[in-house]
Amino acid sequence: MIPSGYPAHKVGTLFAPDVARATGEGARLGLPPASRDTRKIALVLIDAQIDFIHTEGALAVPGAVDDTRRTIEFLYEHVGEISTVVASLDSHLAFQIFYPTWWVDERGQHPAPFTLIGPDELTRGAYRPLFDPAWSVEYVGELAKTAKKALCLWPYHTMIGGVGQALDPSLFEAVSFHAAARRAQPVFLSKGSIPQTEHYSVLEPEVKFPRHPQGGLNATLLDALGRHDLVYIAGQAKSHCVLESLRSMVTYFEREPAVLGKLRLLGDCTSSVAHPDIDFDALAEAEIAQHRARGVKVVRSTDAIA
Numbered sequence: 001m002i003p004s005g006y007p008a009h010k011v012g013t014l015f016a017p018d019v020a021r022a023t024g025e026g027a028r029l030g031l032p033p034a035s036r037d038t039r040k041i042a043l044v045l046i047d048a049q050i051d052f053i054h055t056e057g058a059l060a061v062p063g064a065v066d067d068t069r070r071t072i073e074f075l076y077e078h079v080g081e082i083s084t085v086v087a088s089l090d091s092h093l094a095f096q097i098f099y100p101t102w103w104v105d106e107r108g109q110h111p112a113p114f115t116l117i118g119p120d121e122l123t124r125g126a127y128r129p130l131f132d133p134a135w136s137v138e139y140v141g142e143l144a145k146t147a148k149k150a151l152c153l154w155p156y157h158t159m160i161g162g163v164g165q166a167l168d169p170s171l172f173e174a175v176s177f178h179a180a181a182r183r184a185q186p187v188f189l190s191k192g193s194i195p196q197t198e199h200y201s202v203l204e205p206e207v208k209f210p211r212h213p214q215g216g217l218n219a220t221l222l223d224a225l226g227r228h229d230l231v232y233i234a235g236q237a238k239s240h241c242v243l244e245s246l247r248s249m250v251t252y253f254e255r256e257p258a259v260l261g262k263l264r265l266l267g268d269c270t271s272s273v274a275h276p277d278i279d280f281d282a283l284a285e286a287e288i289a290q291h292r293a294r295g296v297k298v299v300r301s302t303d304a305i306a
């Protein structure tokens with residue numbers, strides 16, 4: 001049920017969310033609390049933040065505004081069926097291994113965003129780390145060995161305390177509406193603040209970092225999702241945080257086909273990062289096809305809950 005106050009035209013624009021209106025409208029629905037649901041359905045919103053969604057965002061994903069509008073309307077239409085909303089927040093600091101500030105080139109200059117750094121570049125001295133040098137070299141080598149990719153340096157995005165870190169305001173209103181309508185506290189998950197590793201997946205860092213409390217696998221959240229009857233996944237970007245979160249789920253539940261069959265990727269509620277040299281969307285689609293073969297379903301936001 002889409003509320004009368006839903007500002008569809010404002011999705012992807014910056015404004016102060018009207019939480020009082022959203023919670024008031026949600027409470028007036030008179031729905032039973034989510035705690036009484038006999039069928040538990042989770043909606044996992046991955047990094048649905050201003051910097052990824054808004055066209056002026058620091059790392060805007062093409063198509064993300066329309067993805068978010070569809071996600072919001074999916075949440076409103078199924079507010080009486082969705083039991084749990086989980087929203088991750090990519091949360092970064094000024095000095096992290098995937099930012100230019102961490103590295104300098106042969107001239108002592110910070111490299112540009114989207115620079116790729118692999119073991120060969122380090123061996124020939126094209127780049128060197130300014131922080132934690134031994135780990136940095138090990139990290140780049142581990143990426144090359146296990147993930148078959150180079151380290152990509154990103155533009156500064158979702159900086160802690162900055163506007164770009166917040167959820168899209170229209171989506172935040174929808175989450176607040178659901179919370180009041182179902183008397184269900186949303187789960188907000190901060191990730192990405194370990195300086196020494198990327199954290200694309202909401203469930204584990206790109207390379208494990210045992211020296212940090214969040215440096216391993218979030219089995220608690222995985223187990224909680226596994227206890228739901230259906231788990232819907234949306235957010236940004238399909239090629240990175242959504243894909244790696246899905247990979248974490250599939251890997252964790254690989255011996256539980258019944259759980260894999262509960263996973264639903266909202267295919268029209270996520271898009272891929274645009275890169276000048278890498279076709280990230282093609283890579284994402286190839287991996288998603290593998291997950292589909294194992295039981296994961298790709299659905300549309302307009303499909304019935306099933």
